[in-house]
Amino acid sequence: MASRAQRMPTSLRVASSLFVLLWFILAAFPFIWTVWGSFKVELDFFSIADWTNAITGERTKAVYGSPFTATGYHGAWIQEEFWRNVLNTAIVCFFVVTISLTIGTLGGYALSRSTYNYTFWLLITALIFRAMPPITLVAGYLLPFFEWNLWGILPTTIIVLVAINQPFTLWMLHSFFKNIPSELDESAKVDGCNQFQAFRRVIIPVMWPGVITTGLFSFLLAYNDFVVGATLLSESNRTMVPAVNAFMGTTQTEGNVMFAVASVVSATVPLFILVMFFQRQIVGGLTAGAVKG
Amino acid sequence: MRHKTFLWFFLPTGLAMLLFIAMPIGSVVMQSIFAPHPAVLIEVESCTPLVGCTTETTIDQNATAALRAEKPLGRFVGLDIYFDRGHLAVDEFRALWASTDSWVGFFSELGNLxxxxxxxxxxxxxxxxxxxxxxxxxxxxxxxxxxxxxxxxxxxxxxxxxxxxxxxxxxxxxxxxxxxxxxxxxxxxxxxxxxxxxxxxxxxxxxxxxxxxxxxxxxxxxxxxxxxxxxxxxxxxxxxxxxxxxxxxxxxxxxxxxxxxxxxxxxxxxxxxxxxxxxxxxxxxxxxxxxxxxxxxxxxxxxxxxxxxxxxxxxxxxxxxxxxxxxxxxxxxxxxxxxxxx
The missing domain is CATH 1.10.3720.10 (MetI-like)
Structure with missing residues (x-):
């Protein structure tokens, strides 16, 4: 945008900047507001009388002597034992990402290197699986899981999430491997490697950028899951998101809403950090599929 | 890539999708054409002197359990569940089609289903x-x-x-x-x-x-x-x-x-x-x-x-x-x- 002809007229520049500002407020304000409000009492967070109370924390000051209070966090994390749910989410995410990357890498590599018609049908099947709402499968899980006593425990949820994750992982890694020239592993095979050795010695060293990006999205899928956790986990094994929803069910007693607000903020913080460190990879991953068309 | 090599590479992910996506779909289809057995009811006549005889309807637990054990899928109902009021509501749909004469009225009534x-x-x-x-x-x-x-x-x-x-x-x-x-x-x-x-x-x-x-x-x-x-x-x-x-x-x-x-x-x-x-x-x-x-x-x-x-x-x-x-x-x-x- 160096040439003078492409420089915007002032009016357009102002309009465009105002629009960006508006979008910035739309995108960021709800988070800032909720984080700020999570350190208040419920009457300040939902301030009917005077909305500025939510900012200054008048009621909070009246109750606790300071405009900030961590009672919401204390109540959620210690009283309601939210840390258990956080721990469960950590376990689920770790295993889902590891397992689905391991098996997805192998499958995605195979799909990218085979030229038979069935690879197309496998990819199309994966696309349909990717488009199905996960809840449609739950009715199929419940009876066998009850029958074999698999319902309610973390390993079942992990393996189900891995399976639901596979279609996306396969598509993503398939397109990443397509970008690695097949001459690389062909030449390794000419030198006497079999397919697996070629994969291990030649492809694995160069595949990490694609795998890391795919891993980020697998993590997000496992972390953001509500349906599977809410239907397949027992109360004591709940992950974070179903637990937040459960807090919402018990909003009658005062203070409980603030527990939910505090847990919502707690659950958003890791995502915030994730975007901070991996912004480039996330943007790259979102556009990778698009560039391929 | 040869078929056999492909199979080995694809097996883990294929198995995961087969067991936890494809088979549940099959099971969902089966469940949608079978309804759970209703409880078997029996009528018991109890007679007491002076009051007379009354018949009570109770659930025959043994017979119900036996029926469920015999046909665990439930009873076959075909597409009945698809057509019932909670889903496609064929009867209500037909009645509405016959009774309303404007599109707007038809769709607003349909929205109640x-x-x-x-x-x-x-x-x-x-x-x-x-x-x-x-x-x-x-x-x-x-x-x-x-x-x-x-x-x-x-x-x-x-x-x-x-x-x-x-x-x-x-x-x-x-x-x-x-x-x-x-x-x-x-x-x-x-x-x-x-x-x-x-x-x-x-x-x-x-x-x-x-x-x-x-x-x-x-x-x-x-x-x-x-x-x-x-x-x-x-x-x-x-x-x-x-x-x-x-x-x-x-x-x-x-x-x-x-x-x-x-x-x-x-x-x-x-x-x-x-x-x-x-x-x-x-x-x-x-x-x-x-x-x-x-x-x-x-x-x-x-x-x-x-x-x-x-x-x-x-x-x-x-x-x-x-x-x-x-x-x-x-x-x-x-x-x-x-x-x-x-």
């Missing part, structure tokens, strides 16, 4: 959110692209937040703000001048709120994709257009948008798939009374004291068929690409 209500909301959500997301994403991308270099990274960071945040949590955050006690909600009450003005009370407002959430959640994705596309826009094309005297609007219309067209198709496809799944905002907004999507309809059947597996299964099967119909144009196109690429 739960399955059609859920379908109407889901399709509205897909049809409204998808184009709005694309337009908003494009405008944001153009506006951010005109920003100073240092501001761009910051804007992308904040723009990603609504997309990356857990859908249930994102919808809760918005819901607390638009709730009649929240900051936006109370501002709306003040604007409307009506103290009873509430989101929870109005179906129309609830739909609007859900649609706004949908656009808010999805626009960053469209923005990021289009923004990446703008970086590859060849500057000589724009310059040529300027030399020919194109206005700024014409440049966008005839140079930028055609350049981004493949990306628009891509975003539209992803959005169609994701919007069809709409579920979490309905839970987060506590909107079940005003809006049901196909997914939340299934969720409601599965929850609660009585798990209505047959009913949930029938809806699931119809949802999967809907997904296949929605995707069919894409499937045809992908097949052509695949044939061409080989």
């Amino acid at each position: 739960p399955f059609y209500r859920a379908m109407a909301f889901t399709l509205t959500f897909v049809a409204v959110v998808t184009p709005l997301t694309i337009v908003l994403g494009l405008i944001i991308a153009l506006a951010v692209n005109a920003l100073h270099r240092h501001l761009k990274g910051l804007m992308i960071f904040f723009s990603l937040l609504p997309m990356i945040v857990t859908p249930l949590i994102g919808s809760l955050i918005l819901f607390w703000m638009v709730d009649s006690r929240g900051v936006i909600g109370s501002a709306l009450v003040a604007l409307a001048g009506d103290p009873d003005f509430s989101l929870k009370a109005s179906t129309g407002l609830m739909w609007v709120a859900l649609l706004v959430y949908g656009v808010w959640h999805a626009a960053p994705f469209a923005f990021v994709v289009f923004y990446a596309g703008l970086q590859t826009l060849p500057s000589d094309q724009l310059e040529a257009a300027q030399i020919d005297g194109a206005t700024r609007w014409q440049q966008v219309k005839y140079v930028v948008v055609p350049h981004l067209m493949p990306l628009v198709t891509f975003v539209a496809l992803i959005q169609l798939m994701d919007n069809f799944k709409v579920f979490e905002p309905i839970i987060g907004f506590n909107a079940e009374a005003h809006a049901q999507s196909l997914s939340s309809f299934i969720y409601n059947d599965l929850g609660g004291e009585t798990r209505q597996l047959s009913s949930a299964s029938a809806t699931s099967v119809m949802t999967i068929i809907g997904v296949a119909i929605l995707l069919s144009p894409v499937l045809v196109r992908t097949w052509r690409d695949f044939k061409g690429a080989r």
Whole structure:
């Protein structure tokens, strides 16, 4: 945008900047507001009388002597034992990402290197699986899981999430491997490697950028899951998101809403950090599929 | 790659999808054509002197258990569950068709049937959110692209937040703000001048709120994709257009948008798939009374004291068929690409 002809007229520049500002407020304000409000009492967070109370924390000051209070966090994390749910989410995410990357890498590599018609049908099947709402499968899980006593425990949820994750992982890694020239592993095979050795010695060293990006999205899928956790986990094994929803069910007693607000903020913080460190990879991953068309 | 090698590489992921996606689909189809056995009732006549004889109907536990053990799938009902009132409601549909004479009346009456209500909301959500997301994403991308270099990274960071945040949590955050006690909600009450003005009370407002959430959640994705596309826009094309005297609007219309067209198709496809799944905002907004999507309809059947597996299964099967119909144009196109690429 160096040439003078492409420089915007002032009016357009102002309009465009105002629009960006508006979008910035739309995108960021709800988070800032909720984080700020999570350190208040419920009457300040939902301030009917005077909305500025939510900012200054008048009621909070009246109750606790300071405009900030961590009672919401204390109540959620210690009283309601939210840390258990956080721990469960950590376990689920770790295993889902590891397992689905391991098996997805192998499958995605195979799909990218085979030229038979069935690879197309496998990819199309994966696309349909990717488009199905996960809840449609739950009715199929419940009876066998009850029958074999698999319902309610973390390993079942992990393996189900891995399976639901596979279609996306396969598509993503398939397109990443397509970008690695097949001459690389062909030449390794000419030198006497079999397919697996070629994969291990030649492809694995160069595949990490694609795998890391795919891993980020697998993590997000496992972390953001509500349906599977809410239907397949027992109360004591709940992950974070179903637990937040459960807090919402018990909003009658005062203070409980603030527990939910505090847990919502707690659950958003890791995502915030994730975007901070991996912004480039996330943007790259979102556009990778698009560039391929 | 030889078939056998392919098989070994693909086996783990294939097995996972077969066991936990394909087989559950099969099981869902089976459950949707079998209904659970009703309890076997027996009439017991008990006679007491002076009072006389009364007959009582009780559940014959042994016979019921025996029946369930004999045919664990339940009794075969064919497509009855699909056609009952909770789903396609064939009888009611036919009656309505005969009794109402205007299209508007027909559709508003049809909206009282739960399955059609859920379908109407889901399709509205897909049809409204998808184009709005694309337009908003494009405008944001153009506006951010005109920003100073240092501001761009910051804007992308904040723009990603609504997309990356857990859908249930994102919808809760918005819901607390638009709730009649929240900051936006109370501002709306003040604007409307009506103290009873509430989101929870109005179906129309609830739909609007859900649609706004949908656009808010999805626009960053469209923005990021289009923004990446703008970086590859060849500057000589724009310059040529300027030399020919194109206005700024014409440049966008005839140079930028055609350049981004493949990306628009891509975003539209992803959005169609994701919007069809709409579920979490309905839970987060506590909107079940005003809006049901196909997914939340299934969720409601599965929850609660009585798990209505047959009913949930029938809806699931119809949802999967809907997904296949929605995707069919894409499937045809992908097949052509695949044939061409080989």
